[in-house]
Amino acid sequence: MLRDTAFLLVVAILLAPPEHAMAAGEAPMISIAIHGGAGVITRGSMTRDEEEAYRKDLGRALDAGYDVLESGGSSLDAVTAAVRILEDSPLFNAGRGAVFSHEGINELDASIMDGRTLEAGAVAGVTHIRNPIDLARLVMERSQHVLLAGEGAEEFALEQGMELVPQNYFFTERRWQQLEKARTGDRYSAAEIGYYGTVGAVALDRQGNLAAATSTGGMTNKRWGRIGDSPIIGAGTYADNDSCAISATGSGEFFIRTVAAHEISALMKYRGLALGEAAREVVQGRLKRIGGDGGVIAVDRAGNVALEFNTEGMFRGARDSKGRREIGIY
Amino acid sequence: MLRDTAFLLVVAILLAPPEHAMAAGEAPMISIAIHGGAGVITRGSMTRDEEEAYRKDLGRALDAGYDVLESGGSSLDAVTAAVRILEDSPLFNAGRGAVFSHEGINELDASIMDGRTLEAGAVAGVTHIRNPIDLARLVMERSQHVLLAGEGAEEFALEQGMELVPQNYFFTERRWQQLEKARTGDRYSAAEIGYYGTVGAVALDRQGNLAAATSTGGMTNKRWGRIGDSPIIGAGTYADNDSCAISATGSGEFFIRTVAAHEISALMKYRGLALGEAAREVVQGRLKRIGGDGGVIAVDRAGNVALEFNTEGMFRGARDSKGRREIGIY
Numbered sequence: 061m062l063r064d065t066a067f068l069l070v071v072a073i074l075l076a077p078p079e080h081a082m083a084a085g086e087a088p089m090i091s092i093a094i095h096g097g098a099g100v101i102t103r104g105s106m107t108r109d110e111e112e113a114y115r116k117d118l119g120r121a122l123d124a125g126y127d128v129l130e131s132g133g134s135s136l137d138a139v140t141a142a143v144r145i146l147e148d149s150p151l152f153n154a155g156r157g158a159v160f161s162h163e164g165i166n167e168l169d170a171s172i173m174d175g176r177t178l179e180a181g182a183v184a185g186v187t188h189i190r191n192p193i194d195l196a197r198l199v200m201e202r203s204q205h206v207l208l209a210g211e212g213a214e215e216f217a218l219e220q221g222m223e224l225v226p227q228n229y230f231f232t233e234r235r236w237q238q239l240e241k242a243r244t245g246d247r248y249s250a251a252e253i254g255y256y257g258t259v260g261a262v263a264l265d266r267q268g269n270l271a272a273a274t275s276t277g278g279m280t281n282k283r284w285g286r287i288g289d290s291p292i293i294g295a296g297t298y299a300d301n302d303s304c305a306i307s308a309t310g311s312g313e314f315f316i317r318t319v320a321a322h323e324i325s326a327l328m329k330y331r332g333l334a335l336g337e338a339a340r341e342v343v344q345g346r347l348k349r350i351g352g353d354g355g356v357i358a359v360d361r362a363g364n365v366a367l368e369f370n371t372e373g374m375f376r377g378a379r380d381s382k383g384r385r386e387i388g389i390y
Numbered sequence: 391m392l393r394d395t396a397f398l399l400v401v402a403i404l405l406a407p408p409e410h411a412m413a414a415g416e417a418p419m420i421s422i423a424i425h426g427g428a429g430v431i432t433r434g435s436m437t438r439d440e441e442e443a444y445r446k447d448l449g450r451a452l453d454a455g456y457d458v459l460e461s462g463g464s465s466l467d468a469v470t471a472a473v474r475i476l477e478d479s480p481l482f483n484a485g486r487g488a489v490f491s492h493e494g495i496n497e498l499d500a501s502i503m504d505g506r507t508l509e510a511g512a513v514a515g516v517t518h519i520r521n522p523i524d525l526a527r528l529v530m531e532r533s534q535h536v537l538l539a540g541e542g543a544e545e546f547a548l549e550q551g552m553e554l555v556p557q558n559y560f561f562t563e564r565r566w567q568q569l570e571k572a573r574t575g576d577r578y579s580a581a582e583i584g585y586y587g588t589v590g591a592v593a594l595d596r597q598g599n600l601a602a603a604t605s606t607g608g609m610t611n612k613r614w615g616r617i618g619d620s621p622i623i624g625a626g627t628y629a630d631n632d633s634c635a636i637s638a639t640g641s642g643e644f645f646i647r648t649v650a651a652h653e654i655s656a657l658m659k660y661r662g663l664a665l666g667e668a669a670r671e672v673v674q675g676r677l678k679r680i681g682g683d684g685g686v687i688a689v690d691r692a693g694n695v696a697l698e699f700n701t702e703g704m705f706r707g708a709r710d711s712k713g714r715r716e717i718g719i720y
Contacts, residue, residue, distance in 0.1 A: 209540065319624035
């Protein structure tokens with residue numbers, strides 16, 4: 061009897077479709093996740109109206125990316141569409157709502173990666189680019205390079221026909237107040253919403269291709285041309301069809317030192333961890349052990365999503381073709 | 391009889407010391423490796439005098455680093471000492487001998503990492519720093535950041551009391567001629583010695599700590615503020631006492647896309663490969679498949695060294711406390 065049960069169990073396991081298999085005629089899974097930064101985000105720290113505004117813009121970005129996937133578009137186009145909306149919102153620390161550096165200017169970083177080809181593009185320290193994610197994508201598609209920085213990156217943008225915007229496009233009163241507070245050395249306030257915030261998106265398209273994108277204004281009051289993890293392939297952004305696509309947000313230096321995004325990919329490929337286990341291991345284990353705060357969003361080829369953070373909150377959203385649609389903050 | 395042999399074999403295996411164990415009273419293994427760039431370096435391409443000059447400076451750097459280790463110094467001090475000598479030599483594409491960018495200036499990148507703490511420092515696009523590796527180390531030790539770029543990085547250098555040098559310190563006739571040639575679009579010449587060159591060192595000290603350092607002038611005729619893999623932790627440089635220390639040289643964009651240095655570390659940690667296997671897998675496999683040229687030097691905690699390249703040559707050297715001392719080019 062026990063032997064029969066064991067036999068039937070083995071047969072059932074052998075016959076079970078793999079996690080990502082689909083029934084005949086069913087469309088392949090599509091999936092997207094986004095984030096809008098992680099940090100000390102507690103229920104008391106926002107009014108209901110503020111919370112509603114965040115949820116609305118997160119939802120718009122999530123749905124814009126999902127619509128691209130649903131109409132058969134590529135994961136690259138989906139993550140670009142989602143990140144562009146978050147960059148255009150004044151609420152998030154990227155594009156329009158970027159934080160101010162010590163010198164009172166907005167220095168923007170972004171990166172994008174194609175999991176199918178391992179091609180990637182990134183920009184660091186640009187100050188006149190409305191949508192840094194678009195420029196990162198141009199670097200990927202129209203240069204032989206991966207990472208362009210500063211004035212040189214803007215020269216490339218001009219050569220590609222991109223219009224520059226004046227620096228005052230990025231002025232928001234709230235970010236200016238955060239800089240003033242940070243300048244007076246109030247360290248706790250520095251950890252409040254948006255100090256570390258970054259936006260990002262990861263997606264799986266119908267062709268089974270993964271992509272990841274990240275964009276940020278960096279740290280309030282940052283100095284000396286500091287570059288964080290967002291434009292660093294392997295640290296803040298990574299995508300490889302053989303494992304997963306990841307976008308990170310948090311205290312960038314720690315994500316660089318642990319090569320956080322690539323570490324998650326490696327744990328899946330070489331230690332056989334599932335996506336959620338790999339993300340947890342890095343965010344709650346390796347990063348935390350050296351003092352790193354923040355989180356990641358990730359998606360694998362089966363359309364599984366991980367939304368992992370070790371801070372009190374992370375602005376986030378996930379949607380897939382199985383009907384899941386969620387927006388979260390705390 | 392067979393059973394007895396098998397039994398003795400098992401006992402012998404169980405009693406055998408692990409690879410890195412030492413006999414009682416013997417000093418722990420120390421080991422260092424350096425590189426001075428990889429590329430189309432064939433026997434016909436250099437005169438005997440030129441070859442002798444390269445060998446001499448590689449030997450000086452190797453021995454300077456080894457002397458630090460032998461006198462009980464740290465692997466961090468050893469790799470810094472070795473890289474500083476290669477930066478001061480006009481022969482290598484780093485520091486003094488850096489190649490020229492499209493605009494006719496020398497933009498230098500460097501990074502360093504401590505395998506014991508996973509602390510790291512890096513600079514990108516500096517133009518007035520005699521020894522960028524020293525500045526990368528200051529970033530690691532005296533800032534909360536990992537990567538500083540451009541003028542901001544030089545502001546930090548000044549605040550730390552480092553003297554800047556005028557740009558003409560980096561003028562060498564040979565590099566200027568290479569720029570002229572590259573500007574005329576002779577693509578083959580672009581692949582000659584020094585176009586991609588970079589210098590680096592990895593070491594294991596008596597305390598069992600690993601460190602890695604890399605420094606470069608980037609690509610001849612580079613434009614748009616291009617940053618390669620050398621200042622990118624995980625791509626051109628990585629060190630982790632749990633696996634190995636790595637410094638890379640080659641077509642940087644491919645090393646960024648494969649996160650080459652961290653990939654070698656991950657293959658050791660998570661797939662259980664030996665150092666040499668992991669380096670070979672990345673340099674001859676993963677990198678080559680997407681079109682990446684170059685090589686890596688690496689050392690593990692047992693003092694094993696890997697010198698792996700997929701180009702015709704790589705300037706390199708290795709020395710350890712077992713009496714090995716070798717300099718190689720082809």
